[in-house]
Amino acid sequence: DTAVSQTPKYLVTQMGNDKSIKCEQNLGHDTMYWYKQDSKKFLKIMFSYNNKELIINETVPNRFSPKSPDKAHLNLHINSLELGDSAVYFCASRYGLILGYTFGSGTRLTVV
Amino acid sequence: EDQVTQSPEALRLQEGESSSLNCSYTVSGLRGLFWYRQDPGKGPEFLFTLYSAGEEKEKERLKATLTKKESFLHITAPKPEDSATYLCAVDSGSEKLVFGKGTKLTVNP
Numbered sequence: 001d002t003a004v005s006q007t008p009k010y011l012v013t014q015m016g017n018d019k020s021i022k023c024e025q026n027l028g029h030d031t032m033y034w035y036k037q038d039s040k041k042f043l044k045i046m047f048s049y050n051n052k053e054l055i056i057n058e059t060v061p062n063r064f065s066p067k068s069p070d071k072a073h074l075n076l077h078i079n080s081l082e083l084g085d086s087a088v089y090f091c092a093s094r095y096g097l098i099l100g101y102t103f104g105s106g107t108r109l110t111v112v
Numbered sequence: 113e114d115q116v117t118q119s120p121e122a123l124r125l126q127e128g129e130s131s132s133l134n135c136s137y138t139v140s141g142l143r144g145l146f147w148y149r150q151d152p153g154k155g156p157e158f159l160f161t162l163y164s165a166g167e168e169k170e171k172e173r174l175k176a177t178l179t180k181k182e183s184f185l186h187i188t189a190p191k192p193e194d195s196a197t198y199l200c201a202v203d204s205g206s207e208k209l210v211f212g213k214g215t216k217l218t219v220n221p
Contacts, residue, residue, distance in 0.1 A: 004155075033208070041197060043156070043211040055207050090155050100146060101209055103155035 003027050004104040006091050012110045013081055021076045021107045023091030031055070032074040033092040033101070034066060043090070049074050081111045114139045114204050118212035125219050128189045133215045135200030136182040145183050146209065147176050148199040156199055159185075190219045 004025045013019050025032065033056075034046040047066045048056035054066070063079045074091060091104040115138045125131055137145065144163055148156035160169045162178040169176050173194065175186040185198055197216045201209040
């Protein structure tokens with residue numbers, strides 16, 4: 001069973017389009033995250049949700065809007081895609097304050 | 113602001129040649145230091161969490177240690193399958209992980 005699953009794995013789209021990435025975790029974790037990994041492989045947090053409530057928004061452009069319908073799902077919607085949005089986006093989840101974070105396998109977004 | 117610096121950026125080893133990766137950090141208060149392994153095209157895979165200076169953890173050929181300013185990931189007699197990017201991250205209680213830029217390890221047979 002996949003613990004943290006993201007769809008799609010690959011996404012190629014044109015500038016100006018709107019796209020969504022979905023994430024689901026079956027671990028029963030209460031906190032979920034979106035991280036962005038740039039071309040230099042640097043991972044940086046974008047958003048964090050705890051039980052459907054937004055906790056962290058790391059000065060991400062308003063074009064990015066996370067949505068958490070329940071604590072097992074955290075989706076990422078991106079409006080008006082730009083070339084600079086090309087990256088790998090990782091969803092992650094965590095239970096409580098001490099345990100490690102579990103990451104999904106990533107969504108490679110390419111904006112052309 | 114929490115900062116994590118990893119060195120070297122890249123490391124090439126011969127199979128069986130032991131070495132160490134370094135992770136130095138600056139945080140207001142460390143709640144946990146994490147090591148992850150990332151293979152190409154995959155998400156980070158959890159290896160260890162260290163909570164306090166002096167703590168050590170081992171898993172197969174890997175051993176992670178922690179001081180008040182840095183952590184080391186020691187790799188003993190590595191094999192080609194240990195080739196990956198190793199990521200260090202800290203949790204300072206700000207509800208997020210702050211990552212270093214990683215060390216890309218290549219182990220040649």
